[in-house]
Amino acid sequence: SYELTQPLSVSVALGQTATITCGGYNIGTKNVHWYQQQPGQAPVLVIYRDNNRPSGIPERFSGSNSRNTATLTISRAQAGDEADYYCQVTDGFTVVFGGGTKLTVL
């Protein structure tokens, strides 16, 4: 089965840029979506199809995807960005999530 690998945790200083990776075999050939989950809440889609932002998501959120790694980038990190982030792809007829990354804003 297809696996996605994310770092357990990432830290970023307030106002700096955070980078969260999602590794998978040939993930560059797949559509990657990213979700933000605040404590006690349902996840929210923040990036779809590698680098597209849904309406209402700040431009500070961006994504890229190449070869074996997809990346979520959060520029000018704010305290409100502190959350868990999950990547997601489809492998055949199966939806696969990464294990999640806890982003801490220092």
Add this chain to the structure above:
Amino acid sequence: QVRLQESGPGLVKPSQTLSLTCIVSGDYISSGSYFWSWIRQPAGKGLEWIGRIFSSGSTNYNPSLRSRVTISVDTSKNQFSLNLTSTTAADTAVYYCAREGSSSRIEYWGQGILVTVSS
């Protein structure tokens, strides 16, 4: 505005069947444009996709759960359901229903319902 609302028992005894329903508003399952999915999350852990159903009744399941899972749809009530058999404590989780859009991105989520498997 699309809304999804999970409902069902919050407590299930081990070995029994976990049954949940998701009521959809603001969209029609019968429109045939989307997959309707179930996802779960044990406390303090990550998201696990359970499976999905199309309006036609076509389903896809997580291979690790396939032997115990059934997802069904009732387009007349605009709802879809999850049955998970032979439950154990490991099935204790928040269960989300969701709408899966283009490229399988999950655009809309229910608020989630905590189901505890315990005697």
